[in-house]
Amino acid sequence: MKIAMIGHKRIPGREGGIEVVVEELTTRMVEKGNEVVAYNRHKKGFKCPKEYKGVQIIDIPTIERKNTDAVVYSFIATIRALFGKYDVIHYHAIGPSFFLIIPHILGKKTVVTVHGLNYKTPKWKGFGAKFIQLGEQIAAKYADEIIVLSKEQKEYFQKKYNRETNYIPNGVAEQPREKAVEITKKYGLNKKEYILYLSRVVPGKGLEYLMDAYKQIDCELPLVIAGGTEYVTEYREMIEKKAKEDDRVKLIGFVEGKVLRELYSNARLFVFPSEAEGMPMSLLEAMSYNCSCLVSDIPENKEVGKTYVQYFESKNTESLKQKLIESLKNDEFGKNDLKKYIRENYSWDFVVDQTLQLYSKIIR
Numbered sequence: 001m002k003i004a005m006i007g008h009k010r011i012p013g014r015e016g017g018i019e020v021v022v023e024e025l026t027t028r029m030v031e032k033g034n035e036v037v038a039y040n041r042h043k044k045g046f047k048c049p050k051e052y053k054g055v056q057i058i059d060i061p062t063i064e065r066k067n068t069d070a071v072v073y074s075f076i077a078t079i080r081a082l083f084g085k086y087d088v089i090h091y092h093a094i095g096p097s098f099f100l101i102i103p104h105i106l107g108k109k110t111v112v113t114v115h116g117l118n119y120k121t122p123k124w125k126g127f128g129a130k131f132i133q134l135g136e137q138i139a140a141k142y143a144d145e146i147i148v149l150s151k152e153q154k155e156y157f158q159k160k161y162n163r164e165t166n167y168i169p170n171g172v173a174e175q176p177r178e179k180a181v182e183i184t185k186k187y188g189l190n191k192k193e194y195i196l197y198l199s200r201v202v203p204g205k206g207l208e209y210l211m212d213a214y215k216q217i218d219c220e221l222p223l224v225i226a227g228g229t230e231y232v233t234e235y236r237e238m239i240e241k242k243a244k245e246d247d248r249v250k251l252i253g254f255v256e257g258k259v260l261r262e263l264y265s266n267a268r269l270f271v272f273p274s275e276a277e278g279m280p281m282s283l284l285e286a287m288s289y290n291c292s293c294l295v296s297d298i299p300e301n302k303e304v305g306k307t308y309v310q311y312f313e314s315k316n317t318e319s320l321k322q323k324l325i326e327s328l329k330n331d332e333f334g335k336n337d338l339k340k341y342i343r344e345n346y347s348w349d350f351v352v353d354q355t356l357q358l359y360s361k362i363i364r
Contacts (some may be wrong), residue, residue, distance in 0.1 A: 007092030017281030117279030149279035206273030228254030
């Protein structure tokens, strides 16, 4: 099959969960004999390869501003894809799906993966939120198939649109633990001697609640905040201000590769305070490293974490503070059989096979 992927930022890369998913899907689909083209969103300073592990990559120009970046990219990528003679055009996220009505009108087969109901988070307001909502409505009405990552999303589409969807959760590769080498050299971090937040620094991820709760506890362990942000925003400035007020906080920015693996491998506790998710890839990855995890009690986290992680009430600083204290006293919570649980429930090979079967179903 010949497949187009639209909606991610850039591969190879780890700017967010969508990018991790698209990279895993595309490279594994190529290994199975398919022709896959990924439409990358142009970014100044990012050298876009023409090919990555057999995946063809096309760099799509855009206007690099918050409310235009994804819209312009998605439109141009869609127009370019119309001329690619694809069996399937696969959109990732509901915002870019706004433009799938164009290939639909022209008789092209489309699939949408709903990575989250983004407009419900504080990150998006005004035009951006409205655009994403319209994308959801168009996907619900016109996509040939929709993939959802949680059972709650499946129920949501059924109740709101009377639309059947396909539940195919993301996968994760089982990871060997790595010794603290680079993180010790760069940041002075040692095994079991830091608390880790690893996700984007954007509204809706709940980082401000974590920082406020952490500030109130008597703890010598540093709080390491690893994650990037695309634009200089009031939110980012607020986080930077909070970090400067507490010298135990280490704001280290975007990480990948060996540094990322070492951070997961050696954390005393991984904290994920997100307010809304499609499927929490950061949590899934932390669990694959056998991390002790403390997460917000949103349905998407509970669906993945089951009884293997500890929970606090979402957006509740006091609840998070109390659970931080408890979790640091019991950092072996939930580790029994955790790797087995991940291996049996979140295999990338299973995800790829299910997705390819869905493609085959609509192009018959």
